[in-house]
Each structure stands twice: as structure tokens, then as C-alpha cells.
Amino acid sequence: MLEIELAKELISRKSITPTDGGCLKFTADYLEKLGFQNEFMPFEDVDNIWCLYDNGGPLLFFLGHVDVVPTGPEKLWTHDPFAAVEDEKFIHGRGACDMKGGVAAFLAALKNTDLEKLKYSLAVLLTSDEEGPAKNGTKMVIKELVNRGQNFDFCIVGEPSSIENTADNIRVGRRGSVNIDLKILGKQGHSAYPDKVDNPIHKAAKLVDFLNSIKWDSGDEYFPATSLQVADIHGGLGTHNVVPGELNLKINIRHNPKTSYEKIQKTIVNYLEENKIKYEINFDSNAQPFYSNPNLLSDSVSEAVKDVMGTKPKISCSGGTSDGRFVAETDAEIVEIGPKFETIHKIDEKIEKKELNKLTKIYEQTLLNLNGKVKS
Ligand SMILES: [Zn+2]
Incomplete structure (x- = not known):
């Protein structure tokens, strides 16, 4: 399965904040093959990428980070935290849930979708400075793009948002x-x-x-x-x-x-x-706290979750902070939807392969649902 291969590729590239361990180059190369135009946007010691697939119309972008928090004592881990060990049920490693899993799922969803047919443009913004000071990552890239006149209409943040079951909770803001x-x-x-x-x-x-x-x-x-x-x-x-x-x-x-x-x-x-x-x-x-009024994107995500999981997600603004706050300064509608956060930042972080698979399907379906709602 593509999303599993992608997650393993990303986890095996050691990328403790602010380093990206080659994750950004790997992603840019992957997206280039799908027809995206890539730009590396470094600010001081932080590398970021902005990858755009321009169809005209409004813009939906996926926001994520490839940096991870430190492992803690490696001897306490069951598997080498950067070996991306896969067993029957899980992929193990630092960043599996926060948030290389989410990134892998949306990268797979983009490949599985006929992008040319969509009535809107797509982009991917990845930073390696989310877990650290968060000064030279998303914040600076958004600022630079706003200065250039880039429009932002919809933003999906693939950060872990789920509580008990995949996509049982999505966020439209944070404290x-x-x-x-x-x-x-x-x-x-x-x-x-x-x-x-x-x-x-x-x-x-x-x-x-x-x-x-x-x-x-x-x-x-x-x-x-x-x-x-x-x-x-x-x-x-x-x-x-x-x-x-x-x-x-x-x-x-x-x-x-x-x-x-x-x-x-x-x-x-x-x-x-x-x-x-x-x-x-x-x-x-x-x-700063932010809140994004649920609208077309939130509806598209909720319907996609209903399709794939059979239940509607709870919409909330729970949890810590996220880079979504830097997007809130644009007019984009923001939805955070990602895997369960149970093991994030812990020893033995891991993600269920089934969850990666479901998440990929939810992102794919969201892209299609949104296409039915936007005006080109
Ligand atoms: Zn995160």
C-alpha cells in the first residue's frame, strides 16, 4: 500500500527539529512526479517546501511538518525509533503519528486522485520547525506567500486529531x-x-x-x-x-x-x-487561539468520514496548539484531521496500518466532495 511505503520512507529519515533529514527533498521529488511545481523556502536554519498544482480556481492546501520531537532514551524503545519497523498491525517509530503518518496519507491521496479534473488548485506546505520555536516555518512561508498575493481558501492539517477511533474528532480551531x-x-x-x-x-x-x-x-x-x-x-x-x-x-x-x-x-x-x-x-x-467557521471544507470532511468510517466526526477545538494558527491569519477555512494521538511524543510511538489506510481514503473522498461544492 502506497501510504504505508510513504510513512516508512519518512519515518526512516531522522528529522529532529529543525532538521528535515531529507524528508522535504523526498516529498518534493514525489510531488514533482504528480505534476506539482516545487519551491524550497528556507528561513534561517529551517527548510520548508511549497508545492503547487495549479488548476486555477480556489486553493486547497495540505499543511504538515516533517520534524519530530526527540526520542527520549532509545534503549527504552522496543524498536529503533528511526528504523520504521513494520509488523502485522503497526508501523513503529518517532513521528509515526505526529505527523509523518498524516503526511504519508495525504501524499498517497493526492496520487490516487485525478488532480486534473478538480475545479480547484492544490498545494502542499511542509515545514521542519513545528515542534520547535515555530518561528521560521509555516509562519514565515504563509507571510511570504501572502505578500506575493497567493490566495488561501481551504486548509487541511494532517495533525493527530482522533481520540478513540480514526476521525472520531476533527478540529476547526485551537486554544x-x-x-x-x-x-x-x-x-x-x-x-x-x-x-x-x-x-x-x-x-x-x-x-x-x-x-x-x-x-x-x-x-x-x-x-x-x-x-x-x-x-x-x-x-x-x-x-x-x-x-x-x-x-x-x-x-x-x-x-x-x-x-x-x-x-x-x-x-x-x-x-x-x-x-x-x-x-x-x-x-x-x-x-493565539484561533477558530475557523465550519463551512464547505468541514462539510466535505464530515461527509467523507461518514462514507469511510460510517459515523460523523465530532467537531471541536481541543488539544494543544498547531501551525493552523498561522493559517488563521488568512481567510482559509481550516480543518485538522489526522490519526489518533494516543502515542504521540511517547516512547514507542506507532501508527496502525489500518488507520493510515482509512485516513488516505478520507482525504481522497474529501477532495472529491469538495469538488462538488466549490465554484470554479
Ligand atoms: Zn504535530
Whole structure:
């Protein structure tokens, strides 16, 4: 099966962010044979490709990344993470689900489709900078293409979206993510003299309690509620008799569009000011939330899933962040549909061969369904 061969080819090319291990050249060569025009679009140390099949009309593009996260201790893996070992049921290896499997499936779907007959143009955008800083990948390519006047109408992101069964869940948006580094300043001294010290740990205890009690919003039909986690807390000198002079916290917030970045900043700073806490704080909005109104593409995907799997997918905006957020700045309708995310980023990542096969069929059917809906 083509999608299985493609997945193995990609997995066996070791491509830890920001390297692509030859995956991009391999894909560009493959698409060239299908009639695509390819362009390598490097930005600093990141390579990206933009491959276009121009039929005129609106544009549907597949978005993906070929970079993978590190393996962790290789000795814990059952199979060499870059050997792309295939057994009866699975293909094993780093990136099998996130997201070389999805890329393999849409590459196969493109070959299985009579592209010439479609009323719209097709493209593939692949980066090797999704799992890292995400600064010189999709973001820059989209920016450059927008500057050139390229239109974007529909975007399929092949990121893992499925929960229990293939395509049981598709996404039309994602929550944003805010990282906060907070230092609470106090006054160091001997534990025996409470009036001579200013204990930042005691202040942090109340602060954490406050942060935990905030109800930012309750989410909506598509979005889970905004949530906050204190991910790291660090203070103290490792002794009983010294009160530390400072304490550091790392906080992460996943927010939907109902709670803005500005509101998050204001809520936390207000608390610190009102409680007369001395502090240093840095907010970093590393991903803005996005939402793409379900329309022709979402309908095409839902109908394709119904055809291939027999059930309609749930439409949601769950999960972490994705490069879809950089596409949200264009007017394109975005749908994320890919394999199950159960093993992503873990030791022994793997993808079911059956799932790859179903996913390929869903992408193929989506291309046909969309053709029935767009005006050329
Ligand atoms: Zn991914």
C-alpha cells in the first residue's frame, strides 16, 4: 500500500527539529512526479517546501511538518525509533503519528486522485520547525506567500486529531497558550526571626490558591474552558533555618477566544498589586487561539468520514496548539484531521496500518466532495 511505503520512507529519515533529514527533498521529488511545481523556502536554519498544482480556481492546501520531537532514551524503545519497523498491525517509530503518518496519507491521496479534473488548485506546505520555536516555518512561508498575493481558501492539517477511533474528532480551531515566568521577591533571613524576613513562599501559597480558583470562562460548543496550570515552583535554600529571598514560578495557561491575552495579564498583575507583592513577571503568548467557521471544507470532511468510517466526526477545538494558527491569519477555512494521538511524543510511538489506510481514503473522498461544492 502506497501510504504505508510513504510513512516508512519518512519515518526512516531522522528529522529532529529543525532538521528535515531529507524528508522535504523526498516529498518534493514525489510531488514533482504528480505534476506539482516545487519551491524550497528556507528561513534561517529551517527548510520548508511549497508545492503547487495549479488548476486555477480556489486553493486547497495540505499543511504538515516533517520534524519530530526527540526520542527520549532509545534503549527504552522496543524498536529503533528511526528504523520504521513494520509488523502485522503497526508501523513503529518517532513521528509515526505526529505527523509523518498524516503526511504519508495525504501524499498517497493526492496520487490516487485525478488532480486534473478538480475545479480547484492544490498545494502542499511542509515545514521542519513545528515542534520547535515555530518561528521560521509555516509562519514565515504563509507571510511570504501572502505578500506575493497567493490566495488561501481551504486548509487541511494532517495533525493527530482522533481520540478513540480514526476521525472520531476533527478540529476547526485551537486554544492559545500563554507562558508566565513569575519571580516573587522577599527578604532572606533566619527562620527564628519572623519580623526580620519577608517570606515569598507564604505569599506564593496564597497566590497559587488564587490562580487555581479563577474561573476564566466555561468554554462553548467547540472550545474547552480556559485552564491554568502551575508547572514549576522553586524557592528555598534546602535548609530549615533560612527563609529564602525569592521564589520562582512557571505557569501555563491554555485559553479560548473568550479569555483574551490582555485579560490574563491584567487579572494576574492586579492580584500582585492589590496584595502588595514585590515581583518580576514575564508573559509570553506563544500561540493565539484561533477558530475557523465550519463551512464547505468541514462539510466535505464530515461527509467523507461518514462514507469511510460510517459515523460523523465530532467537531471541536481541543488539544494543544498547531501551525493552523498561522493559517488563521488568512481567510482559509481550516480543518485538522489526522490519526489518533494516543502515542504521540511517547516512547514507542506507532501508527496502525489500518488507520493510515482509512485516513488516505478520507482525504481522497474529501477532495472529491469538495469538488462538488466549490465554484470554479
Ligand atoms: Zn504535530
